[in-house]
Amino acid sequence: MALPPGQRAIDGFPRFGTHLHHPPPPVPANPVIEVGGALTEPFTLSMTDLAQLPRLELKADFHCVAGWTATDLLWSGVALATLYRLRVEPLLAPGVSISHVVFAGLDGYQSIALIDDALAEDVLIADRLDGQPLTSDHGAPLRLVSPGQYGFVNTKHLCRIEFRTTPPVDPDKWSPLAAHQRARAWKEERHRYLPGRVVRPIYHTLIGPIRRMSARGSTDRTP
Numbered sequence: 644m645a646l647p648p649g650q651r652a653i654d655g656f657p658r659f660g661t662h663l664h665h666p667p668p669p670v671p672a673n674p675v676i677e678v679g680g681a682l683t684e685p686f687t688l689s690m691t692d693l694a695q696l697p698r699l700e701l702k703a704d705f706h707c708v709a710g711w712t713a714t715d716l717l718w719s720g721v722a723l724a725t726l727y728r729l730r731v732e733p734l735l736a737p738g739v740s741i742s743h744v745v746f747a748g749l750d751g752y753q754s755i756a757l758i759d760d761a762l763a764e765d766v767l768i769a770d771r772l773d774g775q776p777l778t779s780d781h782g783a784p785l786r787l788v789s790p791g792q793y794g795f796v797n798t799k800h801l802c803r804i805e806f807r808t809t810p811p812v813d814p815d816k817w818s819p820l821a822a823h824q825r826a827r828a829w830k831e832e833r834h835r836y837l838p839g840r841v842v843r844p845i846y847h848t849l850i851g852p853i854r855r856m857s858a859r860g861s862t863d864r865t866p
């Protein structure tokens with residue numbers, strides 16, 4: 644299978660992110676996702692609530708902005724578009740138009756997506772990977788999966804989703820490595836200011852060490 648420009652396939656699926664030297668956050672006894680923002684009323688989505696919604700399974704590659712791609716991951720969960728249609732849209736006052744979505748994780752991580760990207764049919768709130776409940780390495784209890792976008796949009800340990808009518812404040816806005824707001828891997832939208840071909844060679848030097856960090860199956864597979 645072809646890969647997006649500048650990506651290299653690796654064998655494993657490393658645990659990766661800004662949290663590398665921290666252990667994953669503990670999984671709460673009763674995990675919930677707080678859903679809020681420009682809704683007439685925020686609500687809490689429990690695992691039981693999530694289980695009421697139609698499920699989606701999809702096989703996809705996972706592209707980290709740092710240049711590695713984990714291939715053929717089988718995710719399952721609930722499409723974000725399904726949650727939006729069934730639970731969020733009924734709570735939008737007439738005339739309210741959502742433009743951005745903020746995804747926050749239990750470790751304090753957050754990502755931002757444009758509503759159109761977030762509602763793509765392959766974007767899901769995943770609770771399973773390769774037929775098993777998500778491990779802590781890969782985002783237990785729930786994570787966002789948006790295979791068309793770089794890994795950094797795919798918030799793990801998802802605990803809050805906010806639907807906004809204006810662009811949220813981006814803490815990294817002035818960083819030279821600020822995220823691209825669309826982050827579409829096939830268009831190589833890595834960073835806001837730096838073109839992909841400038842950062843690619845630097846990232847490629849890191850792929851070897853990242854690959855050695857883990858191979859699929861060799862990391863902790865317990866939830």
Ligand SMILES: Nc1nc2c(c(=O)[nH]1)N[C@H]1C(S)=C(S)[C@@H](COP(=O)(O)O)O[C@H]1N2
Pocket residue numbers: 656657658659660661662706707708748749750751752780781782793794795796797798799800
């Ligand atoms: N909560 C949380 N989600 C996160 C991150 C993080 O540090 N914390 N890192 C992001 C980045 S940069 C990548 S590439 C992917 C890595 O997912 P993985 O650890 O399952 O490989 O998670 C994304 N989601």
Ligand SMILES: [Mo]
Pocket residue numbers: 659660707708709793794795
């Ligand atoms: Mo990443």
